Amino acid sequence: MKRQHSRSVVFLTEVLLALMIFAMCSSVCAGLLVRAYRLSKESGSLNQAVLVAQSGAEAFKNRPEAQAMALILQGVAEEGACRVYYDEGWQPTTAGGAAYILHIVPQQRASLRFAEILVSDSKGAEIFKLETSVWTGEEAS
Amino acid sequence: MSQAKQGPLYGIGGVTLLTVLLVLCLTMFAVLALSSAQADRRLSEKNAKAVTAYYQADNQGVALMERAAELWPAGAARPAGEILAKELSAAFAAGYTVNAVEADEGLLLSAAIPVQENQVLRLALYLQPPEKPQRWEIRQWQVEPALQDESDAAFLPVWQP
Numbered sequence: 001m002k003r004q005h006s007r008s009v010v011f012l013t014e015v016l017l018a019l020m021i022f023a024m025c026s027s028v029c030a031g032l033l034v035r036a037y038r039l040s041k042e043s044g045s046l047n048q049a050v051l052v053a054q055s056g057a058e059a060f061k062n063r064p065e066a067q068a069m070a071l072i073l074q075g076v077a078e079e080g081a082c083r084v085y086y087d088e089g090w091q092p093t094t095a096g097g098a099a100y101i102l103h104i105v106p107q108q109r110a111s112l113r114f115a116e117i118l119v120s121d122s123k124g125a126e127i128f129k130l131e132t133s134v135w136t137g138e139e140a141s
Numbered sequence: 142m143s144q145a146k147q148g149p150l151y152g153i154g155g156v157t158l159l160t161v162l163l164v165l166c167l168t169m170f171a172v173l174a175l176s177s178a179q180a181d182r183r184l185s186e187k188n189a190k191a192v193t194a195y196y197q198a199d200n201q202g203v204a205l206m207e208r209a210a211e212l213w214p215a216g217a218a219r220p221a222g223e224i225l226a227k228e229l230s231a232a233f234a235a236g237y238t239v240n241a242v243e244a245d246e247g248l249l250l251s252a253a254i255p256v257q258e259n260q261v262l263r264l265a266l267y268l269q270p271p272e273k274p275q276r277w278e279i280r281q282w283q284v285e286p287a288l289q290d291e292s293d294a295a296f297l298p299v300w301q302p
Contacts, residue, residue: 007153010153011153011156014153014154014156014157015156017157018156018157018159018160019160021160021164022160022163022164025164025167025168026164026167028168028171029167029168029170029171030171032171032172032174032175033170033171033174033175035175035178036171036174036175036177036178037178039175039178039179039181039182040178040181040182042182042185043178043181043182043184043185043186044185046182046185046186046188046189047185047188049189050185050188050189050192053192054192057196110207110211111207111210112203112204112207114200128189130192130193130196131196131197131200132196132199132200133199133200133203133204134203135203135206135207135210135277137210137276137277
């Protein structure tokens with residue numbers, strides 16, 4: 001009877017210790033998994049931002065006017081610049097539901113037109129930036 | 142007597158073994174997930190860097206077009222290819238040279254702008270006289286692998302009978 005009692009105590013102690021060790025290790029692993037998820041999301045956003053910026057750059061090279069770019073990219077022309085709003089799935093949307101923003105600011109110097117292309121999230125944090133230019137042969141008026 | 146021998150022996154230590162196995166599996170899974178995510182992140186950054194480098198080289202090509210067009214304004218005679226090449230190389234001496242030769246009525250410019258370590262943006266541009274409606278004719282605007290040294294061929298000797 002005494003022996004069984006002591007075996008039960010040992011068993012329960014072992015179970016408690018095992019649970020404690022498992023809890024500590026799983027909390028560490030959960031932290032690693034959360035970090036992995038965050039990194040994965042960031043690299044997905046960066047990939048999409050690069051693609052979207054490239055589209056913007058090529059649209060600018062084709063038609064370096066804000067209105068024309070807005071038409072090609074399904075965005076809006078505001079104050080001489082072109083803004084395209086994207087939702088979480090990187091589909092063009094309205095300003096209200098935007099998770100990401102593509103901002104193209106065209107400028108002109110002599111016969112050269114150049115643009116700064118910025119992809120940022122809804123909080124304004126920069127994800128990717130690009131500069132591109134195109135020769136039009138038309139002097140600035 | 143037999144009562145003393147009762148009770149499963151595997152009870153002691155079995156839980157610890159199970160816990161160790163579970164913790165090992167969970168840790169490996171978490172480490173693999175993190176390692177994979179970090180590799181993805183590095184690849185994304187490399188891609189972003191490559192795209193940025195391409196557009197930087199592209200911008201240099203466009204600046205070359207602007208400068209060359211400025212050096213042959215309306216009403217001026219066609220400049221000599223060598224002089225134009227010298228002016229452009231001096232203006233854009235960032236590890237590449239510009240060649241220019243007279244061709245028909247215009248000038249044929251060629252350059253290989255470095256993009257990354259092993260890539261160049263190869264340009265072949267034909268500059269028309271100022272009175273023509275289309276000033277530039279782009280004959281080549283292509284990213285190519287950078288030429289290796291001649292000595293690299295020695296690494297693969299081929300037996301000839």
